Amino acid sequence: MEADRPSADRDLSREVLITEGATLGLALADAVVTSLTHNTIYAVTEDLHRIEWAGGSAVRKVLTPTGSGAEHWAASDDPGHFNYWRRELEVYRSGFPAQIGLGAPDFYGAIDLDDGSVALWLERVEGSTGRDLSVAMLAETARVLGRSQGRADSPRPPWLSRRFLRTYSASKPAALRNYEDDARWDHPLIAACWPASIRDDFRAMLDNLETLLAQSESLPRVVAHLDVWPNNIVMKTSGEPAFLDWAFVGDGSVGEDIGNLIPDAVLDLLVPSDRLPELEASVFDAYLEGLVSAGWSGDAETVRLGMHTAAIKYYWLAPLLLDRVDDPEH
CATH class of the missing domain: 3.90.1200.10 (Aminoglycoside phosphotransferase (APH), C-terminal lobe)
Known part of the structure; x- marks a missing residue:
């Protein structure tokens, strides 16, 4: 449990959206982007957006090793640390939830960003x-x-x-x-x-x-x-x-x-x-x-x-x- 604070995400430009979509095989020229509220105390999550287009929808989540969250929740490079910044990438890329018998959003892909961050593209689960x-x-x-x-x-x-x-x-x-x-x-x-x-x-x-x-x-x-x-x-x-x-x-x-x-x-x-x-x-x-x-x-x-x-x-x-x-x- 941690107090939820409004997100302060960077703008997701149309150029970036189209480029990442093309990498993933998605046509996103007319996509609608919505910034989602997330816990900004948690330094690993940099951005969180919902992307909706004619053929579907997704959640784009950016993981960063250099986030600006609270000091006590700073990102770590140690794979065993509770705040290891690449853990969710490893989880989705390996299909780990299915390996332990749990449901999770489908993984559409990951994009390496110029600043060293990683953008995860995930299913927007309905329910x-x-x-x-x-x-x-x-x-x-x-x-x-x-x-x-x-x-x-x-x-x-x-x-x-x-x-x-x-x-x-x-x-x-x-x-x-x-x-x-x-x-x-x-x-x-x-x-x-x-x-x-x-x-x-x-x-x-x-x-x-x-x-x-x-x-x-x-x-x-x-x-x-x-x-x-x-x-x-x-x-x-x-x-x-x-x-x-x-x-x-x-x-x-x-x-x-x-x-x-x-x-x-x-x-x-x-x-x-x-x-x-x-x-x-x-x-x-x-x-x-x-x-x-x-x-x-x-x-x-x-x-x-x-x-x-x-x-x-x-x-x-x-x-x-x-x-x-x-x-x-x-």
Whole structure:
């Protein structure tokens, strides 16, 4: 979960569009180009556009090693780093999603740009996404993830991210001093919205951070998407989910992906908070069924532990919200 900021994409000139289209065998002289909102904190994604023409549509996504996003999300040249800038190119070029049994946009091709960036041309997947996804659709997504992650034969290419939970969590700037600031916890907005137990719960997570990280890293390993949330899922009319944004894919613990999906769906206001218990139960049960159907023989409590320890990635959230409590845009 990361605050979404309006994109500030470079203009996509008609000349560039036609030239790239010709390389890919597409006639784009009359194409309509729309700049899409994306998270500009993430330094790897430089531009994101929807391209529509008489014969179809596509998404053009530019990956760059020198993006201008936040320092803590700077691009990396290390293939194991969670922010390795070429990972999505490797994912699509190799057909990796199909190799692990997951749906993804079709890959139309990649164009090397003069500044060292790469433009990916991807299918514009049609279907339900974001807040249009029902709890049942999210549960089906979890079932598909379980079937993928229960397999024993998933490939492990060298560009998969490593130790994502630890490195991603450590990268987040957190005003930890706010944990000790009584005045912020007593703020009327905080007092009205947060139960008193949250302070102790977050404090316990912070005090035991290393133990929780080690526990997560000791769990059975799977190939995880590592950014599964409703806006990165498109449920097609066929009933099959397509997963978007493969930038973080890598080694994860069993249950880690649903430990991201469930809280992100609620924290990003895509599923009402009063449906959280239903969402958790439905997603967990479906994910476990998927694992078992693929031959996984572990126990349910191991999966639950993986799901719960994934919450470590949110340890920075409470101090951030405390820091912004008087912000007019809070």
